[in-house]
Amino acid sequence: MTDMTAESGLTAPRSDTYLNHGSTLWSWLTTTDHKRIALLYFGSITLFFFIGGAAATMIRLELISPNGALFTNDGYNRLFTLHGVIMVWFFLVPSIPTTFGNFLLPLMIGASDVAFPRLNLFSWYLNTVGGLLVVACLVLGGVDTGWTFYTPFSSMFSNSYVFLAVAAVFVVGFSTIATGVNFIVTVHALRAPGMTWFRLPLFVWTQYATAIVIILATPVLAISLALIAAERLFGLPIFDPQHGGDPVLFQHLFWFYSHPAVYIMILPAFGVVSELIACFSRRQVFGYTAMVWAILGISVIGFFVWGHHMFVAGMSPFAALVFSFLSFIVAVPSAIKVFNWTFTLYRGQIYFEAPMLYALGFIGLFTIGGLTGLFTASLPIDVHVTDSYFVVAHFHYVMVGGSVSAFFGALHFWWPKISGRMAPDGWARFAAILMFFGFNFTFFPQFVMGYLGMNRRYHHYAPEFQIYHVASSMGAVILAAAYLLPMGYLTWSLFRGQKARANPWGATGLEWQTSSPPPKHNFDQRPVVTERAYVYHPDQESPRHEEPNAREPHNPQGQRG
């Protein structure tokens, strides 16, 4: 056992970090350092999380009353469209990959940067251009098509800024593709000596799989949106039924992207949770190899289930059966992952610090989200619940309960590495618990009312649903508070927080063996990897108890080269 103390990692503690290596605004705007680009992205997605969140607040406010008291019908349509567009493409899709992925991927594989640092910066600028377009769309008056942009409404009838919204998503899509290309090449070409594929931390695997899904799915969205623009601006009939065109074709193209896109949003979260569960139960991840194949399986099978969004849009019963069957199949690897996380906990030494609370919350909420996905994937049930709040609750459990919780877990776990300061754990635990309750309070009633017949996307509804809507809106207040809290105490910790050691959690990953925050070039020497990931304890023994502030990395992945 190489009892490395936390400070004798691969890089000596130092005062020149990536953060103070140049302090002008210009040095940030022209940086090619993956860690700084990650922070630029942090800025962008935080901004959009708040814009999307503001829209959500107004939606919840409006739904307290069954008569649509605050907004016009048209205003309400614009509100939920904006919420969807911003949350999906400007927050959730880029969230974990562009921030934690950018920051950690090179560190975890022992590289000094991503393969194409300038392309990385370029992707942030593209993201910013897309962001400006969507803000322009918002300021001018928004769009009312729903985030799904269904034709022919979007291409022929909608009287709103469809083109701006479509252009924004198009541009931001290419920014995501650039990140995807970068990650794939980085993982192939820049792994440190000894970092074989099956020694990669699962976070790296998920980033890799996500990148593959990104580059194969996003172009299909891009072209579908471009065709909407062609139809709208130039009157070219593409999906126009009057000329024999088929609007359902648009739906196929859209969902061919958008179902894989849900995996773009959840796979990185899987990666985060694997890191957290292993570290805070001091256990090797149960079934590492099965986890890898599950990740890859999800990204492949995920491409063949899109039809489950269109069961009532008109498809042959045979096609519907096949899509339903495949949707059940794709749930299998997800279930494998949930079981493996649970088995990792078994006989672990569990530490209930904030990141772990987020991870445990994730498992519960994702399981509910995934299981209700099976409800909607079975034909007879879906015909009943489609376009209802049941579906809304389903995808919020996966995307918000799942991915956003994982995002906050990651934020608390890697905060010491990123900022060099510890977050106050008491507050952080409080926020994690609040988030869990607030979330369930907000979204569980939506399952019930959806099942009882409450339609999505309407702001007038039958009075018997009011009780559920009021409950949901009350929960949203709690949830909002839980999202705002970290803003406060994390900012506080930047100035007053305890200084972080290189490896405060005693984790095994390479990123913990450089100083906190890391120097510009990541490691003083190129690390050499001699261990599998997550060797928190010898193979045949269960982990032993360690005092919280004396946890050791045991067999960390890197050694001096």
Place this chain on the structure above:
Amino acid sequence: MSSPALHEPFEAIDRQRLSAALGMWVFLASEILFFGSLFLGFTVYRSLHPQAILEAGRETNVVFGSVNTAILLISSVTMAVADKAAERGLRRMVVGCLAATAALGLAFLVLKGLEYREDIHEHLVPGPDFKLKTPAAQLFFGFYWSMTAIHAVHLTIGIAAVCLFAWRVSRRAFDFTASAALPSLGLYWHLVDIIWIFLYPLLYLGGRAP
């Protein structure tokens, strides 16, 4: 043997070259799905409205289409030669071939422009005074215009990159033998060419068999 073309985060030029090529291949995979969706849509409509699509297909100008196909094929040859010449360090040859490639690309665009003018003149733009009466014939031209326009945008980007490159090589601005930029650009150019090779029979040859 570190080359001036070598830059962070790579430690060896070979690996850097391989990575650039891999990056380009990955991007091309993405591009194939981009155009693939168009081909798919076209195929769907072709099987839904076979007669109308064939009827419309006869309206495109096969002379322009064929000449342009030949031009693009030749440009791919000059591009490939530029790549080989770069491997051997033949600077003037590289610049010459790149210039020829860009010129051929431009010629394609000019011809395409002339063809567009003729199409507009013949009322082949979908709309109320469209030439053919069958409604679904307009679908064909919806795809014709979008596909060729998107292809032209790709070609324009390619031409700009080739020109920039030729200029930098001629100014001796960088180590073109070691750099992976030229082979990657070549890959992109060939993809744009191959896309056209699929567009050509789809848009110009359908409906013309006796």
